[in-house]
Each structure stands twice: as C-alpha cells, then as structure tokens.
Amino acid sequence: MSHITIILSILPLLKWDIKPYNEYLAINLNFNMKTIILKTIRFITKSLETISGHLAGVWASKLFFSPRKKHTYSLNLANMKTDWVDFTSTFGYSERCKVYQAGTGPTVLLVHGWEGSAYSYSVLSEQLVNAGYRVILFDFPAHGQSSGKKTNLEELQRLIKQLSNQEQDVHAIIGHSFGAFATAYAIALDLNVKHFISISSPVNMDFIVDSLCETIGASQNTRQRLITKIEGILKAPYACASIEKNKLLSKVKGMIIHDQKDKVVPFHQAKQLSNIWPNATFVTTSGLGHSRILKDGAVIKKIIDYLN
Numbered sequence: 001m002s003h004i005t006i007i008l009s010i011l012p013l014l015k016w017d018i019k020p021y022n023e024y025l026a027i028n029l030n031f032n033m034k035t036i037i038l039k040t041i042r043f044i045t046k047s048l049e050t051i052s053g054h055l056a057g058v059w060a061s062k063l064f065f066s067p068r069k070k071h072t073y074s075l076n077l078a079n080m081k082t083d084w085v086d087f088t089s090t091f092g093y094s095e096r097c098k099v100y101q102a103g104t105g106p107t108v109l110l111v112h113g114w115e116g117s118a119y120s121y122s123v124l125s126e127q128l129v130n131a132g133y134r135v136i137l138f139d140f141p142a143h144g145q146s147s148g149k150k151t152n153l154e155e156l157q158r159l160i161k162q163l164s165n166q167e168q169d170v171h172a173i174i175g176h177s178f179g180a181f182a183t184a185y186a187i188a189l190d191l192n193v194k195h196f197i198s199i200s201s202p203v204n205m206d207f208i209v210d211s212l213c214e215t216i217g218a219s220q221n222t223r224q225r226l227i228t229k230i231e232g233i234l235k236a237p238y239a240c241a242s243i244e245k246n247k248l249l250s251k252v253k254g255m256i257i258h259d260q261k262d263k264v265v266p267f268h269q270a271k272q273l274s275n276i277w278p279n280a281t282f283v284t285t286s287g288l289g290h291s292r293i294l295k296d297g298a299v300i301k302k303i304i305d306y307l308n
Contacts, residue, residue: 042217049219057225060218064209064226065150067142073119075137077102077126085162089141090154090233097159098145100137103129106171108307109164110137111156113177113200116291117144120176123295124303131304133171136163140179153241154233156182161191172307176200176294177265181208181243188246196254197303198280200290202265203272204242205230244276254280255306257299264290281306 041063048056080102089095100118108128112120118137125135138159141151160183164170172195175183180201187193202208209230213223227238239245256277258270267284274282288296 038215041215045216045218045222049222053221053225056218056222057229060213060216060222060226061229062150063216064212064230065152067115067140067151069115070142071115071117071119071144073117073122075100075118075122075125077129077135079103085138085159087141087155087159087162089148090152093148095141095147097141097147098139099163101135103132103134105132105134106307107134107136107167107169109160109167109170109173110135111160111173111175111179111183112137112140112143113179114140115143116140116176116179119144120291120294121174124174124300127300127304128307131308133307136167138163152230152233153182153185154235157186157189157191160186161189164191164193171195172197174199174303177290178202178208184243184246184249185241187248187252188240188243190248193252195307196249196252197257197306198254198273199257200259200262200265200293201243201256201269201273203269203276204244205238206242207265207269243273246276249277250279252277255283255303256280257283257285257293257302259285259288259290259293261287262290262293 045056045059048059077100080100083099085097085099087095087097098118102125110121110125112118117139121137125137128135139146141155142148160173164173170193173183173193174197176199180198183196184198184201187196209223209226213226231238234241243249254277256270256273258267260267274280283299283302285293285296285299288299293299
C-alpha cells in the first residue's frame with residue numbers, strides 16, 4: 001500500500017470537521033477534539049511534505065475539493081416539484097444534481113454555500129413563494145441529495161449557467177457564501193442575470209486558498225501545487241476566478257448582504273466587494289454571523305423589498 005493510500009485512509013477515521021473555503025474551516029467540535037484533529041491533520045501535511053511534495057499536493061487537493069459531509073435534511077415547500085439534472089463532472093464522471101422548484105411568478109434561483117444544501121434556504125424560499133415568486137434551488141454536486149464525493153468552482157458555475165439558461169426569464173439569483181462566489185464567477189463567464197444578491201461572499205481566491213493552507217499547516221510549495229491543480233480545472237489563471245477581476249459584475253444590479261461579525265468570511269471581504277460593485281445596495285447586519293443571516297426576518301424582508 002502506498003504512503004498516500006495509508007494517509008488518506010486515516011481521514012474518515014478522523015471524522016474531520018474542517019470545511020474547505022473557510023466556510024469551510026469552522027470546526028464544530030469541543031476544544032480538545034478540535035486540537036487533536038488539527039494537530040493530526042497538520043502532522044499528516046508535514047509528513048507528506050517530507051515524503052513527497054506531490055503527495056502533499058494530493059492531500060491538500062482532497063481537503064479542498066471534498067465536502068466534509070452531506071446534509072440530508074429535506075426541503076419541504078408547498079406544491080414543491082423535484083427533478084434531476086444530469087451533468088458530466090470536471091473529471092469525466094456522470095453525476096446527478098437534485099433540483100427543487102415551487103411557487104409561481106418571477107423566477108428566483110437560489111445557490112447555497114459550501115457544505116450546505118437547498119435546505120439552507122428553507123425559510124427564505126418559503127417566504128419568497130409566499131411573496132409571489134417562483135423559486136428554483138439545487139444541491140451542489142457532493143452535497144445534499146446530489147451524487148458525487150467532490151466538486152469545484154468550474155462545475156458550480158456550469159450548473160448555475162445551465163439552470164439559469166434553461167429558464168426563459170430568471171428575475172434574480174441569490175447566492176450565499178461560496179454559492180455567491182460561484183455565481184459571480186459565472187457572471188464573469190457571460191452569465192446573463194438581471195439581479196444578483198450576494199450574501200456573505202468571499203471576494204478573492206487567495207483568501208479561500210489561504211484559509212485552508214493556514215489551517216492544515218501547508219507550506220508555500222504545497223499551496224502552489226494546490227493552485228496549479230485549481231488552474232488545471234479552471235483552464236485559466238488562478239486569479240481570474242476572483243471577483244476583483246470581474247469586469248462584468250459592475251453592470252449587474254444587485255445587493256450585498258454581510259454580517260459585521262461574520263467569523264467565516266470576515267466583513268472586510270464585503271467592503272472589498274462593495275468597492276468592486278459600487279452600484280449594488282450594501283446591507284450590513286450585526287450578530288447574525290455567517291449562516292443565521294439566511295433565516296433572519298429583517299434580512300428576508302429587505303431581500304423581498306428589493307426584488308419587488
């Protein structure tokens with residue numbers, strides 16, 4: 001058995017709770033268990049870097065592209081219909097994504113964050129339906145009810161475009177966290193959207209990659225190997241995926257929503273996004289954090305008021 005097989009076989013035993021993309025890196029275990037897991041992962045990283053830079057790059061890539069676990073909560077909206085979208089993964093595998101739709105009226109596509117699912121929008125989607133909108137949601141590959149064990153930015157932007165383009169008229173897209181980042185990337189690749197609401201989104205790839213590398217104790221060499229892997233998947237320079245490089249976003253009408261005490265994607269990321277996208281309405285909250293912001297009544301009212 002190879003060194004990498006041995007090391008990777010340890011991962012399920014750790015029941016690791018480190019989420020790539022820093023949403024990603026929130027660990028929901030007690031302090032002692034956090035310490036043990038982090039020390040173990042950093043030990044594996046350093047050991048692999050000593051054995052082989054290539055193996056360390058494989059390890060970092062596995063952590064980066066693999067969600068920790070799937071949320072199995074079921075979305076339940078009135079008169080909801082479900083379907084499947086077939087697609088080919090970046091690596092050539094046939095996969096299926098679960099799609100949900102409900103309501104009548106102008107169409108709103110909701111894109112959840114890393115390690116979330118369509119259920120993340122359970123409250124918001126219900127309120128949108130009640131307000132007279134038709135909602136479409138989907139589970140990312142390797143998330144929720146969808147198939148697969150890993151996914152990436154290229155797949156997500158492709159799915160967002162596929163779901164948006166198959167509709168005659170999408171009134172708005174709402175993205176949370178990495179889902180908002182992926183939507184912005186799709187816009188940079190010519191996705192036509194009337195309104196875009198970005199909630200708790202990171203802005204640049206350096207922040208996303210550095211969040212993982214700092215947590216696992218990766219060296220600059222391992223970081224560069226991860227970046228090379230990302231560029232191979234995107235078939236484009238690494239920096240092109242950053243929202244700060246997005247020249248088309250400024251032409252889209254929209255809204256930025258971010259909590260000042262967000263510990264997952266710091267508030268300064270929202271300030272950067274506001275500078276990049278000056279014609280977007282900037283809504284700030286305090287004390288809602290990274291995820292509870294999706295269920296807050298005042299935030300939902302602002303979203304519906306904006307869409308109306």
